[in-house]
Every structure is written in structure tokens, then in C-alpha cells.
Amino acid sequence: MTERLYYSDxxxxxxxxxxxxxxxxxxxxxxxRSAFYPTxxxxxxxxxxxxxxxxxxxxDDGDVVTHVLATPIAAGMVRGEIDWxxxxxxxxxxxxxxxxxxxxxxxxxFATASVHLGEAGxxxxxxxxxxxxxxxxxxxxxxxxxxxxxxxxGIAFEENPEGLRKASERTxxxxxxxxxxxxxxxxxxxxxxxxGEIGALLxxxxxxxxGNTRVEFVCGSMAVRRARMDFELLTxxxxxxxxxxxxxxxxxxxxxxxxxxxxKIVKSLTLELxxxxxxxxxxxxxxxxxxxxxDAVDDATRALAQAFVGCGKGVFLATGGGAVLVASxxxxxxxxxxxxxxxxxGGTAALAQGSVADIGPLAAALGI
Ligand SMILES: [Zn+2]
Numbered sequence: 001m002t003e004r005l006y007y008s009d010x011x012x013x014x015x016x017x018x019x020x021x022x023x024x025x026x027x028x029x030x031x032x033r034s035a036f037y038p039t040x041x042x043x044x045x046x047x048x049x050x051x052x053x054x055x056x057x058x059x060d061d062g063d064v065v066t067h068v069l070a071t072p073i074a075a076g077m078v079r080g081e082i083d084w085x086x087x088x089x090x091x092x093x094x095x096x097x098x099x100x101x102x103x104x105x106x107x108x109x110f111a112t113a114s115v116h117l118g119e120a121g122x123x124x125x126x127x128x129x130x131x132x133x134x135x136x137x138x139x140x141x142x143x144x145x146x147x148x149x150x151x152x153x154g155i156a157f158e159e160n161p162e163g164l165r166k167a168s169e170r171t172x173x174x175x176x177x178x179x180x181x182x183x184x185x186x187x188x189x190x191x192x193x194x195x196g197e198i199g200a201l202l203x204x205x206x207x208x209x210x211g212n213t214r215v216e217f218v219c220g221s222m223a224v225r226r227a228r229m230d231f232e233l234l235t236x237x238x239x240x241x242x243x244x245x246x247x248x249x250x251x252x253x254x255x256x257x258x259x260x261x262x263x264k265i266v267k268s269l270t271l272e273l274x275x276x277x278x279x280x281x282x283x284x285x286x287x288x289x290x291x292x293x294x295d296a297v298d299d300a301t302r303a304l305a306q307a308f309v310g311c312g313k314g315v316f317l318a319t320g321g322g323a324v325l326v327a328s329x330x331x332x333x334x335x336x337x338x339x340x341x342x343x344x345x346g347g348t349a350a351l352a353q354g355s356v357a358d359i360g361p362l363a364a365a366l367g368i
Pocket of ligand 1: 094095098177187188189190191
């Protein structure tokens with residue numbers, strides 16, 4: 001059984017221990033005591049060194065904690081040191097999560113269904129079908145007010161704790177993490193001692209999931225990093241528009257409108273151009289027959305074909321990723337039947353669309 005040193009002291013970064021088992025060719029180590037936090041309860045594992053070897057994973061194996069190393073070590077006394085920078089960021093996130101879950105519960109009665117704490121931020125899944133923008137802002141403001149109040153975050157072991165925000169399924173003495181005057185939760189994770197150490201709590205996206213609402217949040221140095229990244233992205237967007245960043249949303253809106261107008265003009269000019277081109281092709285075509293070979297047939301192709309046959313008795317075939325066959329009142333040509341006969345697709349006597357694998361026989365039948 002591994003004594004989990006972080007249970008009573010989350011600020012312990014160095015420790016000495018004795019190996020209980022060394023397996024996997026010296027890469028999997030179980031100790032009698034450890035300050036390394038294994039991935040559990042939504043919080044990621046600690047990294048650091050053990051006996052000089054790099055710790056690349058820490059696994060919660062029930063009664064024991066297994067340290068996975070990058071290089072092998074021998075059995076015996078070892079010294080462990082955890083990567084404090086990584087751990088402290090996770091402690092900020094984890095305590096921030098308790099605080100956020102507590103304020104959502106306090107303000108709106110929303111329970112937390114699940115929690116995830118990642119490398120770049122965390123999420124809480126609230127048992128709420130919808131969370132409004134106003135509620136998000138209120139929860140964020142309340143959480144940051146409690147951070148400023150610098151309330152104590154305590155750890156205690158209790159046999160039958162009362163007043164838990166969420167009932168625990170575990171039996172026996174429970175490790176209780178409490179935020180003074182606000183929250184009491186059963187939790188085995190690592191937390192800061194005072195809410196002030198969370199630094200700040202920033203809410204980000206909220207999205208519906210399984211009938212609940214998942215809310216993204218970042219705390220402390222992660223929040224600062226994220227805010228800086230957002231600022232730089234927005235500044236880059238502002239630079240691209242030659243506008244201050246406050247005006248970026250309006251500039252994007254104006255650009256979208258301008259693009260929509262331009263698309264309309266392009267479409268109308270394309271169709272107009274197809275008309276001119278169709279008439280020119282008809283004038284140059286022998287016997288009113290023409291075969292247009294394109295990369296792809298589209299609306300402009302159909303407009304071209306219509307303009308062509310609009311000039312008089314004629315047949316227009318366009319091919320390229322498909323086939324369009326258009327004929328003006330010519331009793332000898334039934335476009336739909338011809339396309340069915342020589343390829344796939346169909347249509348009326350005057351217009352047919354589809355595909356033709358081998359154009360040769362169709363072109364020959366049309367006399368093109
Ligand atoms: Zn916790």
C-alpha cells in the first residue's frame with residue numbers, strides 16, 4: 001500500500017521512499033510513500049524525477065500508486081521530486097473547479113455531473129439543460145469575488161461528513177476539501193490552501209452535451225496565458241483589417257456583407273457572360289452542333305447551353321465531371337433518351353443531365 005503524501009500536504013515537492021516493487025525492466029515502480037499524484041478524479045498526473053529517472057506517467061492502481069519511468073532504476077531507497085510548476089497549475093485548476101461548482105450550485109442550484117481537468121484548462125458538466133450568458137457572467141463574478149476574499153481551503157478526514165455538496169459513494173473516512181463558508185466536497189485531489197492562490201477564474205465556452213451544459217474554465221497562470229493568446233489573435237485580426245481590435249467584429253461583419261454582394265454580382269455577370277459566349281459559339285458552330293469540354297459542368301454551363309440553343313435549331317453537349325445535353329426543337333434529338341442510351345442520367349427531350357463514360361458514341365450519334 002502506498003502512503004499518499006499529497007493527501008495531507010499538497011505542497012510537498014521532495015520526499016524519500018523505499019521501493020515496494022520494481023517491474024517492467026525497472027520502469028514501473030511502486031513505493032511505500034509518494035508525493036506523486038496519479039491521474040484520478042479528473043486531475044492529471046504529476047511529472048518529475050524518481051531516483052534520477054524522469055517520471056512519465058503515474059497510475060492509480062487501487063491501493064498502490066505506480067510510477068512509470070523513462071529510464072530504469074534499481075530497488076531500494078529513492079528520492080522523488082515532483083515538477084512543482086506543473087502541479088501548482090493543476091492545483092489552481094482543481095481548486096478553481098471546486099469553487100466554480102460551488103458557486104453554480106449556490107447561485108442557481110446547478111449540480112456538477114462530471115469534471116475534466118486538462119493541460120490547457122478544465123470543464124465542468126452542469127446538470128442543467130441551459131445556462132444563460134447572464135448566469136455564466138454571474139458565476140464568474142461570484143467565483144472571482146471569493147478568490148479576492150482569500151478564503152481558507154481546508155483538508156480534513158471525516159467519518160460521516162455532513163453538508164457535502166455532492167453525496168459520496170465511498171465508505172469509511174472521507175477526505176473532505178472545504179472552502180470556508182461556501183463548499184464541502186469529498187475529494188482525493190490536490191488543492192491550494194487559500195482561494196487567493198487560484199489567482200483568477202475565467203469562463204469560456206458553454207455547450208450542450210447529453211442534455212447537460214459543459215462549461216470551459218481556466219484559472220491562474222493558465223487564464224493569463226489564454227487571455228494573452230486571445231489578445232494576440234485579436235490584435236493580428238485587427239492588424240489585417242487595419243482597425244483597432246475592438247472594431248474587429250464589426251469589420252468581419254462588413255466584410256461578410258461585401259463578400260455576399262460580390263458573390264451576387266459574380267453570379268449575375270457569369271450568367272450574362274455565358275449568354276454572350278453561347279451566342280458566339282452558335283454563330284461559329286457547324287450545323288448548330290457544339291461540344292464544350294470543361295473541367296466541371298455548373299450553372300454557367302447550363303446558361304451557356306441555353307443561350308446556344310436559344311439562337312436557333314441546335315444541340316449543345318457539355319462534358320467535364322458530368323454531362324449536360326441541351327437541344328432546341330429538333331425532333332431527331334431526344335436528350336433524355338440519348339443520355340440514357342449512352343450513359344447514365346436522364347431528362348426531357350430538351351434538356352438532360354448525367355454522366356457518360358465514353359463520349360465517342362454519343363458524339364457520333366449527335367453528329368458532333
Ligand atoms: Zn478536489
